[in-house]
Amino acid sequence: MSSGVFQVPTPVNEPILQYGANSAERSKLKQALSDLRNQQIDVQMRIAGRSLKGAKKVAMTCPHDHQHVLGHYYEGGKAEVAQAIDAALAARSAWASMPWEDRAAIFLKAADLSATKYRMQLNARTMLGQSKNAYQAEIDAACEWIDFLRFNVHYAQQIYSEQPISSPGVWNRLEYRPLEGFVYALTPFNFTAIAGNLPAAPALMGNTVVWKPSPTQVYSAGLLMEILEEAGLPAGVINLVLADGPEAGEVVFSHRDFAGIHFTGSTGVFQTIWKNIGQNIANYKSYPRIVGETGGKDFVVAHSSADAKALTTGLIRGAFEYQGQKCSAASRAYVPASLWPAVEKQLKADLAAIKMGGTEDFENFVNAVIDAKAFAKITSYISEAKKSPEVTIISGGNFDDSKGYFVEPTVLLTTNPTYRTMVEEIFGPVLTIYVYNDADWKETLALVDSTSAYALTGAIFAQDKYAMLEAMKVLENAAGNLYLNDKCTGAVVGQQPFGGARASGTNDKAGSYLNLLRWVSPRTVKEVFVSPTDFRYPFLEK
Numbered sequence: 001m002s003s004g005v006f007q008v009p010t011p012v013n014e015p016i017l018q019y020g021a022n023s024a025e026r027s028k029l030k031q032a033l034s035d036l037r038n039q040q041i042d043v044q045m046r047i048a049g050r051s052l053k054g055a056k057k058v059a060m061t062c063p064h065d066h067q068h069v070l071g072h073y074y075e076g077g078k079a080e081v082a083q084a085i086d087a088a089l090a091a092r093s094a095w096a097s098m099p100w101e102d103r104a105a106i107f108l109k110a111a112d113l114s115a116t117k118y119r120m121q122l123n124a125r126t127m128l129g130q131s132k133n134a135y136q137a138e139i140d141a142a143c144e145w146i147d148f149l150r151f152n153v154h155y156a157q158q159i160y161s162e163q164p165i166s167s168p169g170v171w172n173r174l175e176y177r178p179l180e181g182f183v184y185a186l187t188p189f190n191f192t193a194i195a196g197n198l199p200a201a202p203a204l205m206g207n208t209v210v211w212k213p214s215p216t217q218v219y220s221a222g223l224l225m226e227i228l229e230e231a232g233l234p235a236g237v238i239n240l241v242l243a244d245g246p247e248a249g250e251v252v253f254s255h256r257d258f259a260g261i262h263f264t265g266s267t268g269v270f271q272t273i274w275k276n277i278g279q280n281i282a283n284y285k286s287y288p289r290i291v292g293e294t295g296g297k298d299f300v301v302a303h304s305s306a307d308a309k310a311l312t313t314g315l316i317r318g319a320f321e322y323q324g325q326k327c328s329a330a331s332r333a334y335v336p337a338s339l340w341p342a343v344e345k346q347l348k349a350d351l352a353a354i355k356m357g358g359t360e361d362f363e364n365f366v367n368a369v370i371d372a373k374a375f376a377k378i379t380s381y382i383s384e385a386k387k388s389p390e391v392t393i394i395s396g397g398n399f400d401d402s403k404g405y406f407v408e409p410t411v412l413l414t415t416n417p418t419y420r421t422m423v424e425e426i427f428g429p430v431l432t433i434y435v436y437n438d439a440d441w442k443e444t445l446a447l448v449d450s451t452s453a454y455a456l457t458g459a460i461f462a463q464d465k466y467a468m469l470e471a472m473k474v475l476e477n478a479a480g481n482l483y484l485n486d487k488c489t490g491a492v493v494g495q496q497p498f499g500g501a502r503a504s505g506t507n508d509k510a511g512s513y514l515n516l517l518r519w520v521s522p523r524t525v526k527e528v529f530v531s532p533t534d535f536r537y538p539f540l541e542k
């Protein structure tokens with residue numbers, strides 16, 4: 001085979017289609033939605049390149065129309081998880097030995113297939129199965145997924161190019177080996193892009209993977225797997241298992257060849273997994289890599305110099321896009337008393353204009369929350385708040401699950417800055433606001449920093465530069481992604497590497513070289529051209 005020092009195409013962010021009223025993309029997307037509505041799709045496990053039907057048949061439904069069945073998947077158990085691990089281990093040697101640029105070409109092809117042939121179907125599956133409106137689906141299932149694929153290939157090249165210096169007569173090299181064993185990708189419901197990236201990133205670096213998606217994201221996960229295979233991903237490199245989380249965990253975390261976990265999901269689940277790995281630590285061949293991006297209680301803090309309109313828009317978009325089901329969603333806000341009347345007025349007016357309903361009606365800004373469990377959790381916070389003397393409902397507060405799991409965008413005003421909804425992750429369309437005296441800016445910053453265990457995203461709104469700098473300093477450890485005069489959601493691959501610290505995760509920044517570094521185990525090689533043939537130092541007399 002001929003050689004070369006290859007340069008991957010320079011990545012640029014995938015342009016976001018707007019789906020305007022009479023646009024061609026809108027009619028294509030509507031067609032894809034209608035086609036999917038009129039059929040039922042089966043999703044099966046893919047192990048060693050073969051489909052496998054588990055024993056338990058599970059219906060996939062629309063969150064905004066829960067009686068509508070989109071299709072079924074077939075859940076397996078421990079035996080299938082063990083088979084997936086065997087398949088990953090069997091595929092490892094050939095995949096790890098494939099030249100990296102050939103591995104890269106597979107993921108670049110998957111990006112192009114996703115940007116063209118499968119774009120509308122990826123979006124439509126995400127709209128129907130996860131209840132995202134067209135714009136939210138486009139920035140996730142199309143753009144972010146495509147960006148992950150193209151930028152990761154670029155970062156992989158950057159990592160492989162990083163080499164040590166050599167001295168005369170010696171050539172030092174660093175080989176970026178994949179981990180010794182298999183990687184487990186355990187993925188959440190809320191982003192199709194994240195579900196695809198968690199198995200794809202370690203696979204790009206030469207690892208073989210067992211991937212277990214969330215039960216409420218299987219509908220789009222099945223298509224991601226089809227795209228990767230059509231792009232040329234060899235059998236066994238990524239093995240899709242559909243299984244119960246704890247049951248799969250029992251097999252994975254007790255396996256001697258378990259080499260790492262790439263997780264995104266809730267903090268509680270991640271902490272359980274970490275404990276589980278700790279208990280098994282002596283059984284593993286190597287120390288497993290533990291990469292987890294988890295929950296958030298993301299803040300917006302405004303100084304009295306802030307622009308009230310920009311602040312209110314940042315609050316609405318940050319808190320209510322995708323029904324607040326983003327780990328980055330604004331869920332607690334600190335507003336100075338001098339700005340509150342203007343902010344309250346605009347919040348009420350804007351929220352009154354928001355439409356809520358199914359995703360196929362493009363007038364709806366807000367859609368349904370993911371499932372009955374999420375509906376029950378979110379509405380229990382609202383019901384409790386209604387009874388609390390410390391809370392006033394400023395907007396929303398109603399919910400209805402008769403057709404879909406609908407919860408109105410809800411704004412709570414509290415007099416208690418440590419009221420439950422200022423502290424705990426709700427993961428739904430609920431924003432709690434605390435109004436502080438303008439003179440208490442310093443104390444408020446300390447409050448923002450200490451109120452919650454999380455440190456994922458945060459936003460500071462201020463026109464006064466000294467106030468902005470002061471807030472940035474006090475809140476240095478309160479967010480892994482900090483926004484100045486902008487909403488705290490919507491990180492873009494290559495532009496705002498994403499991840500948080502404290503209880504929000506290991507902050508390994510998905511979609512950046514920092515993340516890819518976790519999936520390699522470097523070997524240093526020193527080659528001496530003319531080897532010494534006498535043990536004596538030159539200064540020793542012969």
Ligand SMILES: NC(=O)c1ccc[n+]([C@@H]2O[C@H](COP(=O)([O-])OP(=O)(O)OC[C@H]3O[C@@H](n4cnc5c(N)ncnc54)[C@H](O)[C@@H]3O)[C@@H](O)[C@H]2O)c1
Pocket residue numbers: 186187188189190191194212213214215244245246249264265266267269270272293294295296326327328425427456498499500504505
């Ligand atoms: N920080 C980030 O980048 C980021 C991004 C997206 C979502 N999130 C977080 O994810 C959560 C929402 O996603 P979710 O509801 O799918 O999360 P989740 O923790 O319920 O599920 C994540 C995955 O873990 C599996 N799982 C659940 N319980 C398990 C257990 N006991 N043992 C093993 N596996 C188990 C699930 O089936 C799923 O595949 C929120 O907390 C959100 O903040 C974080």
Ligand SMILES: N[C@@H](CCC=O)C(=O)O
Pocket residue numbers: 190191325326327328488489490491492498
């Ligand atoms: N990366 C996304 C959040 C992913 C979590 O759910 C954002 O920045 O809004």
